[in-house]
Amino acid sequence: MSAVAVEGVWKYYGDFPALRDIQLEAQPGSCLAMIGRNGAGKTTLLRIIAGFNRPGKGKILIFGKEPRETETRRSIGFIGHGISVYDELSALENLTLYAKLYGLADPRRKAMEWLENTGLERVRDGLVREFSRGMRQRLAVARAFLHNPSVLLLDEPFTALDDRAIAVLQRLLREGLAQGKTVVMSTHQLREALELATHVALLNRGAVAFDGPCTPEMVADPGLVYARYGEG
Amino acid sequence: MSAVAVEGVWKYYGDFPALRDIQLEAQPGSCLAMIGRNGAGKTTLLRIIAGFNRPGKGKILIFGKEPRETETRRSIGFIGHGISVYDELSALENLTLYAKLYGLADPRRKAMEWLENTGLERVRDGLVREFSRGMRQRLAVARAFLHNPSVLLLDEPFTALDDRAIAVLQRLLREGLAQGKTVVMSTHQLREALELATHVALLNRGAVAFDGPCTPEMVADPGLVYARYGEG
Amino acid sequence: MFWWGDKTMRDKILYFLGAAAVLLIARNIYVISGLPGEEAQGAIFKIIFFHVPLAITALTCGTVACVASILYLVKKEMKYDALAVSVTEVGLAFLAGNLITGSIWARIIWGVWWAWDVRLTSALVCWILYASYLMIRHAVEEPTQRAKLAAVVSIFAFIDVPIVILSIRLFRTQHPGPVFFSSTGSFPHDWSMIMMWNLFAMLMLGTVMTMIRLRQEEVQREIDSLRRLAHAF
Amino acid sequence: MDFARLVLVIAAKDLRAEIRTKEAINASAAFALVILLLFSFAFDLDPDTNREIASGLLWLVFAFAGTLLLNRSFARELPNDCLDALVAAPVPPSALFLGKALANYVLLLVIEMLSLVVFGIFYNVRWTAQFGELMVVLALGTWALTIMGTIFSALTVNIRLREVMLPILIYPFLVPALMAAIQLTLEFMAGRPVSIGSEKGGWWLMLIGFDVIYTAVTVVLVEHVLVG
């Protein structure tokens, strides 16, 4: 059974079709890189998969279940454009909070652990308000991995990360994939993404223009996919 | 006379020294790429150069003038982490507004022109609230270039832009440099940046670790600068 | 007096002035206690010898704070900010004194602790305003920004001072009208002299307190800059 | 029990954030103070009128301090899209909602006790005449404020519904509860007990009914409110 299945999903904003009859699948242990021009519909789709918005038509299945079911939610990790952490709380408090919400054992230890994984241990008691943009993004990553989800939905996860942080995130994702996690990410930093991707999907004006395995030549020349399948 | 001169700038947040005695210069027609790890101080420095914050010590000179003087402000274009456009207004309204604030002749035409340059003409009447992340970033670019500034201060300008938008921005910057504009940008997307940069400055924990011309080998292997001058 | 040796000249002068002020006040109290009670109000009336000087000193502090704040905004030198805080804090103390003596007086003459006439209200508001000045200082940690915002607030707050002074001249208040500084004033001459002496003493005391507080500020600032330097390397 | 634990976690989170930036407490403190200054200054009325107004004023302060506090309770989640993360977490929306409501309830009660004391002093109203009953009314009325305010702020964060004139709706919705609360407070301050059966007893029913019904309805509906 596929980890993530998008079945004929439509989404209208007013009468603007943001998504048009999307069909996508991701098997456990695979990494689907969703690419597409600005406004193609990547974020919209990811948010629908994550269950934040309901599709206008069609449906989403995570391991065959509705995304809104409590069980399913426990197995999803999401990074969006917003970083989803509280400015008034410290990095540690933020992670501890989420650890509690996910009912993890020993929340504080888990939090500390992930602060180290993302290289934030030195500022763990600093308020997020005072973080630099990249530090925030790192924290967002920590938040998403905290509860060891089996499906990771990442919207431009590499944004604002420095070379080191990118390396860390890539390592985390590789390990995850090795453990059979499923990753669906959208990004414009093709190089970083394609190094990991097992599959590539190209969205074009809300429709799937290309969907297939990630070939070595793509990795060699990331522009390729756009060049071949994107409209000029 | 140098277009941008940073003279012994210090900046403290509480006891934390975000900037330590920064010395930098940028000549007209040159492009300074500011790189550095997350939390190095790039944003802080750019904001001080732009005159949003006053340095704790030291001073900034734009063409020998204070950044806060009206004349100077007219000659600065800034893109920050925030996009500085209004969610409740349409793309066109936003640009027209800024055109008026900068006292340009025929604001609406100017606005339209830049919507086309950034490929937003199709959504010019859409409210920014409804824009995708990349579309917002494009609009931010348009806003910064609108009044034809002679000094461009860009904080991670390539963020969230798709390949095509990046190409456009790079073209705009090249043209600008050719016309003798000055560009100071911070970024983590070294490849895109170094293609343009004439100089590179590496910030490390709020101090300048390296500052020099951008050599071909750097362009070939962007990681180089970090490897050589960054601490491990 | 082992601690005397390490004091600077300025400190020594301060201590002398302080001592002098205290002595003068003591002397005034002695004289005042010697006076006969006022015919209408009796002994309690003597409280005016403190009530008024306290008020005038407080309002003077407000004025100084305003000037210091303006100077800061113009010159951007931290010493003016320091002066502003110090003098404001002292002023608050004196104004509190005025409020308290006032309402004691009120309790005995009017039979209530408080009445909402313009003078009393404006005086209270004045106190609140300078208190909020201190509050905003706590809300901003970045020194230059703090100094700047505080200066602005201080200037705003000062605008209430003339209202306090004019209140009894513009309106018919429960609070008695002008006795000094006005043609209608009917106040025995020798009493006025005592009043002046006490006023002088209070002003002196205020100055001394301000200087001491100012000294603290400067030391504190030195400590901060040293600590920051330590963090920088 | 797990549900309760989650409710508490959410409540704790909100309370901590609120205590960091003492926003609500201060705002309402200032509000109370100024009503005080202005009204006391503007006119000195005879005790009864004074008491009558006091009861109305009290609930005015509560309602306003309440809305100051409540409107932000979900808006607080917007800045970094925190709401997404909460909705994504395996937390039943009703738990999320009740957690936030609880936090607001606590804060609101604190504020109200403060105002009560202050009012008591300056309006020399002996509001302790029937302390017990008064507290009950306070608890019930405050819960009405809280539940409505919280669900209302949940509705307004949802983009699709923001265009609707929700702000216009909230206060009118509250009118019945507030009316009841004001009337009862009035009686108790005057030292007149009010039994359910009695002529004024209808207010009791109104207040309690309001609480029960709205709580039930909101808990059921909140899921649909939160997921767009």
Added chain:
Amino acid sequence: MDFARLVLVIAAKDLRAEIRTKEAINASAAFALVILLLFSFAFDLDPDTNREIASGLLWLVFAFAGTLLLNRSFARELPNDCLDALVAAPVPPSALFLGKALANYVLLLVIEMLSLVVFGIFYNVRWTAQFGELMVVLALGTWALTIMGTIFSALTVNIRLREVMLPILIYPFLVPALMAAIQLTLEFMAGRPVSIGSEKGGWWLMLIGFDVIYTAVTVVLVEHVLVG
């Protein structure tokens, strides 16, 4: 003239944005109306008391409906760091400030007229007795509200604990203006004219003085306020 043009551009921008998402105006209008209604229901006093309270109540409502509206005027610039762009633009801060003040002024006046009408109906107070004078007081008092509200929202916009400071700062500063406005309104509603010379004339001086002085001071100081 260029300065005036900029002021208008800013004002127009704010008004348009506010009219798009009627958040602030709805909230504060609703608040104003409901408070008025609640009170008129809550107790029926004899005409004079009623009128006395009315004038105080009216200005309280204005003050708080006002702050609801004004607090947002610079906060509105925060979400996308729009304030940066405004500060970066070659616009004199005073123009920026006056532009925003102007926009707020218009909105506030609208709300106040609304409340006045409602109020007239529900409090059967003939407030038209001296329409002209009343309008003047309204204009002056509202400007006082606007100028203070706007400058403080600017003052607190880029400091931590913004929400904490704002209400605490603004209300005490407003007291003198509000006292004056309340007193004058009281007189005019009672149909008693107030000439500058007369015993109550001091209030005129106070109100006008407040407006003039604070406007002048703010326009001078705003530059320092806006750049961190």
